[in-house]
Amino acid sequence: MNEVLGIHPWRIAARALLVGLVSGVLAILFRALLEACLDLARRIAPILREDWRVTAAWVVAAGLAVAALTVLLRWEPDAGGSGIPQVKGVIQGRLGLRPLRVLVVRFLAGALAGVFGLSLGREGPSIHIGASGGKLVASSMRADEVTTDYLVTAGGAAGLAAAFSAPLSGLFFALEGLHRSFSRPVMLAAAAGAFLAGGLASAVFGLTPILAFSTLQPLPIGDYPWMVAIGVVSGLTGVAMTRGLLGFQDLYARVPVPARLGVALGIAIVVQMTVPDLLGGGENLIALAQRAGTGLGVLALLWVGKALFTMTSFSSGVPGGIFMPILTVGALSGAVGAGLLARADLLPAGAVPVAAVAAMAGALAGSVKSPVTTIMLTVEMVGNVQHILPVALCAFTALGVADLVGSPDIYGALLRRRIAAAHHGVTATRAARPGHGA
Secondary structure, three states, X not given: OOOEOOEOHHHHHHHHHHHHHHHHHHHHHHHHHHXXXXXXXXXXXXXXXXXXXXXXXXXXXXXXXXXXXXXXXXHOHHHOOOOHHHHHHHHOOOOOOOHHHHHHHHHHHHHHHHHOOOOOEOHHHHHHHHHHHHHHHHHHOOOOHHHHHHHHHHHHHHHHHHHHOOHHHHHHHHHHHHHOOOOHHHHHHHHHHHHHHHHHHHHHHOOOOOOOOOOOOOOOHHHHHHHHHHHXXXXXXXXXXXXXXXXXXXXXXXXXXXXXXXXXHHHHHHHHHHOHHHOOOOHHHHHHHHHOOOOHHHHHHHHHHHHHHHHHHHOOOOOOEOHHHHHHHHHHHHHHHHHHHHHOOOOOHHHHHHHHHHHHHHHHHHHHOOHHHHHHHHHHHHOOOOOHHHHHHHHXXXXXXXXXXXXXXXXXXXXXXXXXXXXXXXXXHHHHOOOOOO
């Protein structure tokens, strides 16, 4: 179909180029901000262990951060959490989007979370920021509802593309994760936004992949069946992450917002002082897993620790994503599983980095249930297509495991909870008005 309600797909793509520019710049600024904040969190970690006065000041700063986060999230509740469920809800017409408020809270609250090293990623917020950029462009053009949806989608694709310098992943995420549609207008809009934003990110951050694995060796065809076993382990890891994130969210729901934020930041300070390797999204841990130079016991402890730290960070409602932490937990699960197989002489030691890469995709596919996006994201982040078959084998095995045990799509579950909370808030507001209630 060449026309969509009278709007030609190529006209939508032309407008999406502007979205790619606006949303790409916003996501690039956000990425640079979070990298600077996380660098500060890591540099202050050793000082906290050495000087009690700095520790005391940092605790006070955390208290002020809790107060600021509470104010920001009450001002714009939709800016909490990942951002991907919110964008899905906007596209489905079930949630609204106030772009300026979202941008303010995402940048300020994201910086606060980054400074304390919470185990959160930039991808979900970047998608939300990108979608907000798309909404602003659509409003400036006075676009109709259908065109606005396409431009919001283009913005979301641009946000992911800029967050990881991964334009193909941005395109496929828009098709598979947001719209679940491969229609021509969606594809053209998402491609225009993602490729322009991805190009801008590469110009700013360089062409080197985010995860430049240096020890990846070709995996013999005869070892491919072991990727099924790694897929099972990583799939169960993804299921555990989904259930843990939702379970901790239920637990946090029993306490007031300031208390849950205080707990999350308090745990983060303890992590800063004891295991600073767990801070942030986890790119450093993925590098550690692929080198396989650390004992399996240590990797296993980091695997569990990173999973728990992510659950306590994200489920508190602090703005932040879970893509990168889940990829990290998956990589650690793959390194541990492959390491055990290597010790039993069932896999060569050189296969451990490949298993870590494949398990990244497996854990994410088992949790978010967008396998094509997951495979493309893994390939683009690593910068190596040589291992796409074992990665795909692991990802689809993990997806099958998650479906077999009845684990939900994490973003679908979060969206349902957000819609229910929004409906409850509207109902409570109406009941409080004169003439309502008992």
